[in-house]
Amino acid sequence: MPETKTPIERVSIVVSKGSLEGVYPALIMANGARMEGIEATLFFTFFGLDAIIDKRLDHLKVATVGNPAMHMPTLVGALPGMSAFATSMMKKEMEKLDIPPVREFLTMVHDAGCEIFACKASVDMFHLKRGDFCPEVDEVISVGQFYEKSAGAEIIFT
């Protein structure tokens, strides 16, 4: 008998990093899931919260230090303006591929039916309020609630 693989029906994606290259893979995977008819949830925690903080989400940067795959010596990566330069390069390439800026992407995945949550422990730690977040954020939830909402889902940590 041929092996039958069960298709993925739900994914819960945890976003823990606030760099541009930390946030985009999660958004692309969440959107890709919805495009395939897979239910998707995004859970932003720790520095990942920057991606849903209204004042900050348009200004996420590529990290140019501590990333060997940038192929840039650490001291060069630390030069003033280097992160801004790398960020603008990446944004240009993204636009060519029709990948939207973070704010538009959040609206797009949310309109596509992806739920967006902020982690309560991180929100408390950074002294944030509900009003600090972009309107796409559905709720601030605890880790327990996250697991409840992730019932039957594959959890992806980024």
Next chain:
Amino acid sequence: METLTTSSQPLALDNDGHLARRADWNEDVARAIAAQEGIPELTPPHWTVIRYMQKVFDQEGDAPSIRRLTKQSGVDTKTLYQLFPKGPAKKAAKIAGLPKPKGCI
């Protein structure tokens, strides 16, 4: 090879279950595929999406991204997901008689 049986004759499908030959497509075929995909009726906004996807495919060889689709066809993201539940890009392409879209966005 799998086939799709409509009122006329069986039509060849590719490995993804999409129409193998674009020339086989017509509006009745679209309705038959839609019914199979759980969309009982194709309304004017469905046709707007289908025609737009065909136009882009004929010009560029691949279906448009969801972002472009919603920006240029005038059908917004929420509506698109309501029109083609469970995977709009893939379903719309299938109903439009096009191969499975290659893009990630």
